[in-house]
Amino acid sequence: MSRVKADHQPMIYAVGGGKGGVGKSVIAANLGAALALLGRRVVLFDADLGGANLHTFLGMSSPALGIGTFLSGKVGRLDEVAVDTSVESLRLISGAGAGLETANLKYAQKSKILRHLRKLDADEVILDIGAGSSFNVLDFFLAADQGILVLVPEPTSVENAYHFLKSAFYRTMKDTEPKGQIRQILSRVRGELEARGIHSPRELVEQISREDLEAGMSLERSLKAFRPGVLINRVREPGDRRLGDDVSLACRDYFGTGVSALGSLDYDSLVHQSIVRRRPILELFPGTAFARGIMSLGERLLRGSG
Numbered sequence: 001m002s003r004v005k006a007d008h009q010p011m012i013y014a015v016g017g018g019k020g021g022v023g024k025s026v027i028a029a030n031l032g033a034a035l036a037l038l039g040r041r042v043v044l045f046d047a048d049l050g051g052a053n054l055h056t057f058l059g060m061s062s063p064a065l066g067i068g069t070f071l072s073g074k075v076g077r078l079d080e081v082a083v084d085t086s087v088e089s090l091r092l093i094s095g096a097g098a099g100l101e102t103a104n105l106k107y108a109q110k111s112k113i114l115r116h117l118r119k120l121d122a123d124e125v126i127l128d129i130g131a132g133s134s135f136n137v138l139d140f141f142l143a144a145d146q147g148i149l150v151l152v153p154e155p156t157s158v159e160n161a162y163h164f165l166k167s168a169f170y171r172t173m174k175d176t177e178p179k180g181q182i183r184q185i186l187s188r189v190r191g192e193l194e195a196r197g198i199h200s201p202r203e204l205v206e207q208i209s210r211e212d213l214e215a216g217m218s219l220e221r222s223l224k225a226f227r228p229g230v231l232i233n234r235v236r237e238p239g240d241r242r243l244g245d246d247v248s249l250a251c252r253d254y255f256g257t258g259v260s261a262l263g264s265l266d267y268d269s270l271v272h273q274s275i276v277r278r279r280p281i282l283e284l285f286p287g288t289a290f291a292r293g294i295m296s297l298g299e300r301l302l303r304g305s306g
Contacts, residue, residue, distance in 0.1 A: 009118045009119075010043070010117075010118070010120055010122045010123055010124055010125045011123070011124050011125070011145050011146070012117060012118075012124075012125045012126075012127065012143065012144045012145050012146075013031070013124065013125070013126050013127065013144055013145065013146045013147075013148055013301065014047075014126075014127040014129050014140055014141045014143070014144035014146070014147045014148065015027055015028040015031065015126060015127065015128055015129065015148045015150060016129040016130075016131075016137065016140075016141050016147065016148070016149055016150070016164070017131055017149065017150045017151065017157075017160075017161075017164075018131070018132075018133070018149070018151065018157065018159075018160030018161040018162070018163055018164035018165075019131055019132075019156065019157060019160040020131040020132075022150045022151055022152050022157055022233055023150060023152070023233045023234065023265075023271075024128060024129075024131075024150045025048070025053065025054055025057060025128050026057060026271060026274075026275065026281075027148075027150055027231070027233065027265070027294070028044065028054065028126050028127075028128035029044065029054060029057040029058055029128075029280055030280050030281055030282055030290075030291070030294045031126055031294055031297060031298060032044040032087075032090050032124075032126045033087045033090055033280040033282045033283070033294075034282060034294045034295050034297070034298035035090075035123075035124050035126075035298045035301075035302070036087050036088060036089040036090040037087070037282065037295070037298075038295075038298055038299065038302060039089075040089065040123040040124050040302070041089050041121070041122045041123045041124070042089060042090045042091070042122060042123065042124045042125070042126065043082050043090075043091045043092070043093060043120050043122040043124075043125045043126070044058075044085075044090065044091070044092045044093065044125075044126050044128065045067075045092075045093045045117065045125060045126065045127050045128070046066075046067075046092070046093065046094050046095035046128050047095065047127045047128055047129045047130065047140045048095060048128055048129060048130040048131075049067065049095045049105065049130070049136075050130055051130065052066075052094060052095030054092065054094065054095070054128050055092060055094050056278055057275065057278065057280065058085045058086065058087075058092060058278070058279075058280065059086060059277075059278040059279050060083075060085065060086075060092070060278075062094065063081075063083045063092065063094040065080070065081040065083060065094070066081055066093065066094035066095060067081065067093060067094070067095050067113070068095075069081050070113075070116070071109055071112070071113075077116065077119070078093065078113070078116035078117065078119070078120060079116075079119070079120055079121055081093055081094075082120070086279070086283070087280065087282075087283070091122075104136070105136050110136060110139060110140075114139075114140075114143050117143075127140050127141075127144060129141055132164075133163065133164050133167035133168070135171070138167060138168050138171045139171070141168060141228070142168060142171060142172060142175075142226075146227075146228075146229060146301065147168075147228035147229065148228070148229050148231050148262060149161055149164060149165065149228050149229065149230050149231065150231050150233050151230065151231075151232060151233070151243075151247075152232070152233050152234045153232065153234070153235065153236070153237070153240040153243055158243070158247065161230070161247065162247075162251075165228065165251060165255070165259065166201065168226070168228070169201050169223075169226060169255055169257075170201070172222060172223060172225075172226050173186060173201075173205075173219060173222070173223070174186065175222075176218050176219050176222040176223075181212070181215055182208075182215055182218065182219065185208050185211060185212055185215055186204075186208070189204060189207055189208060189211065200253075200254045200255070200256075201254065201255050201256070202253070202254060202255055202256030202257075205219055205220070205223065205256060206256075223255075223256075223257050224257070226255070226257050226258075227257065227258045227259070227260065228259055228260075229259070229260045229261070229262040230244050230247050230248055230251075230259060230260070230261055230262060231244070231262040231263065231264070231265070231297070232244045232263070232264040232265070233264070233265045234265070234266075234267040235264045235265065235266050235267060236266075236267045240264065241264045243264075244261035244262065244263065244264060245261045247259070247261070248260060248261040262297065262300070263293070263296070263297060263300070264293070265290055265293040265294065265297070266289040266290055266293060267290075268281075268288050268289050268290035268291075270284075270285045270288050270290070271290050273285075281294075282294065282295070
């Protein structure tokens with residue numbers, strides 16, 4: 001992941017999860033605080049438009065300005081709805097208070113948001129995206145410079161993480177140029193998976209390359225950008241720390257592309273207290289294991305080692 005942006009655009013991180021309840025919003029809020037404490041100008045964007053509550057983790061009432069204000073045309077720039085938080089150099093673009101229609105963004109609305117995210121006056125932008133694998137969720141995740149997939153050491157979470165990554169992978173394939181040609185080949189080949197002995201996306205890409213070299217080369221170029229990171233949350237046992245590496249290795253074999261292990265965050269009972277008190281744990285309990293882990297994650301991301 002390159003830290004150099006030729007036109008001084010912000011780096012964009014998307015924090016997602018294959019299922020709800022894995023702690024992605026807590027991580028997004030505290031990662032934003034960590035990067036701000038490390039001297040960066042950070043904007044948090046609550047992209048969970050069907051259940052936006054990121055402001056709650058920051059001790060804020062639902063802001064009067066938010067994504068709905070921007071989409072309605074009442075302001076011309078996304079920057080105008082970014083509000084200050086209690087953490088210096090950390091601002092929030094809230095999804096709270098927006099109309100129900102924002103939960104299912106139209107293509108033009110989503111494109112407008114993605115364009116303006118790149119124009120924000122910030123060094124880093126963190127997207128807290130919704131759970132699941134709807135098109136809007138996947139598109140926000142794939143639009144980021146670094147996708148961060150959060151999972152916990154539980155079988156259902158791991159299963160949902162694989163499902164999310166598979167959906168994101170196929171979404172990337174379908175959006176590869178030339179789209180029409182790629183989709184026709186995908187439709188034909190995916191309909192004959194068992195007959196052709198294709199059992200993984202990696203094998204599917206290899207088969208497409210054999211059928212159409214130009215399409216295969218386009219896919220390979222596009223899929224090189226598919227490099228999400230896996231972050232393990234709520235680690236309780238030493239063996240849990242290996243889960244990120246295990247998932248990363250399995251994904252490399254299955255997808256044929258890089259999925260990096262971003263490390264782990266320890267289970268910490270004080271995280272719950274910070275949520276109840278509506279403050280980032282970095283403000284309330286900066287010396288805890290979770291807080292130290294978040295700061296370490298922020299430092300690694302800034303070094304570009306994610």
